[in-house]
Amino acid sequence: MPTDLDDGVMSEFGDFIQPFQIEDLGLMGRIVRLDVALASAFARQNYPIEIASLLAEAMALTVSLSGIIKFDGIFTLQTQSDGPVNLLMSDITSDGDIRGYARFDVEAVELASVRSGSTVPKFLGAGHLALTIDQGQDTERYQGIVELTGSSISDCAQAYFRNSEQLETAIIVVSEIEADEMPRAAALMIQRMPSEDEGSIAREDEDEAWYRAVALMSSIKAEELLSEELSVSQILFRLYHEDGVRVYAQKPVQHTCRCSYEKVSSTLSSFPRDEIEDMSEDGAVTVTCEFCKTDYRFAKEDVANLFD
Numbered sequence: 001m002p003t004d005l006d007d008g009v010m011s012e013f014g015d016f017i018q019p020f021q022i023e024d025l026g027l028m029g030r031i032v033r034l035d036v037a038l039a040s041a042f043a044r045q046n047y048p049i050e051i052a053s054l055l056a057e058a059m060a061l062t063v064s065l066s067g068i069i070k071f072d073g074i075f076t077l078q079t080q081s082d083g084p085v086n087l088l089m090s091d092i093t094s095d096g097d098i099r100g101y102a103r104f105d106v107e108a109v110e111l112a113s114v115r116s117g118s119t120v121p122k123f124l125g126a127g128h129l130a131l132t133i134d135q136g137q138d139t140e141r142y143q144g145i146v147e148l149t150g151s152s153i154s155d156c157a158q159a160y161f162r163n164s165e166q167l168e169t170a171i172i173v174v175s176e177i178e179a180d181e182m183p184r185a186a187a188l189m190i191q192r193m194p195s196e197d198e199g200s201i202a203r204e205d206e207d208e209a210w211y212r213a214v215a216l217m218s219s220i221k222a223e224e225l226l227s228e229e230l231s232v233s234q235i236l237f238r239l240y241h242e243d244g245v246r247v248y249a250q251k252p253v254q255h256t257c258r259c260s261y262e263k264v265s266s267t268l269s270s271f272p273r274d275e276i277e278d279m280s281e282d283g284a285v286t287v288t289c290e291f292c293k294t295d296y297r298f299a300k301e302d303v304a305n306l307f308d
């Protein structure tokens with residue numbers, strides 16, 4: 001059940017998604033905040049600050065986008081491109097388990113870091129962003145793709161909503177990554193509800209309400225979205241107190257990797273045997289999960305077992 005803002009959950013920072021609705025402005029929205037989940041996702045990686053920041057924003061965006069659709073499975077956001085970061089991947093299960101990683105060229109990132117320019121052209125380059133919903137075997141996989149565009153990863157997502165037959169959407173994603181500090185990312189997203197009235201006058205009012213909502217939203221500062229001192233209820237109150245915002249129950253998210261010896265075995269056995277033997281050392285193969293850096297070691301006889 002939704003509650004009025006006054007009885008809203010007063011959580012400060014943490015890993016969660018906070019849905020809300022503003023009936024008077026005809027919109028649904030959510031705020032996402034991540035900190036410990038990011039720290040855990042970055043723990044065994046050696047990300048330069050710029051890359052950690054890019055991934056943190058991609059993960060906050062993933063959580064935010066996954067809140068739009070009802071699904072039972074895995075929602076994935078992935079970029080593939082020709083820049084210093086050639087792959088960015090982040091996924092979330094319907095249970096709120098998130099993970100993510102960035103594949104990059106260390107030297108190319110160093111060179112790009114000293115250049116001016118915005119994140120997407122500088123670090124990702126040209127390529128695409130794909131959003132996928134996988135609900136398991138015997139279900140159709142949904143995939144939406146958009147070319148990388150604009151300056152940030154949220155610009156790309158916004159372009160996706162503009163290009164596809166989706167509800168009008170506005171998104172802000174921010175992050176704060178500093179050496180030896182808890183990483184933080186936040187996303188604020190609003191979506192215009194489908195119109196119930198076809199009359200042109202009502203339509204004009206609705207348009208006006210939407211523009212007002214977007215204008216109010218863009219008045220929020222990054223440091224406010226990332227502030228420990230401000231709860232999400234306080235942020236929403238600041239932005240939309242005149243419009244009667246209602247908040248729903250917060251949904252926690254947590255960093256968890258889904259890799260396992262069984263999954264890696266099944267992937268390995270899907271390759272031709274000679275290909276696996278070619279990459280082995282004295283017959284043994286070690287596979288490292290890119291998300292969590294766990295090593296899965298297959299001795300010579302394990303490799304033989306995979307194929308027998």
Ligand SMILES: [Zn+2]
Pocket residue numbers: 257258259289290291292293294
């Ligand atoms: Zn893993």
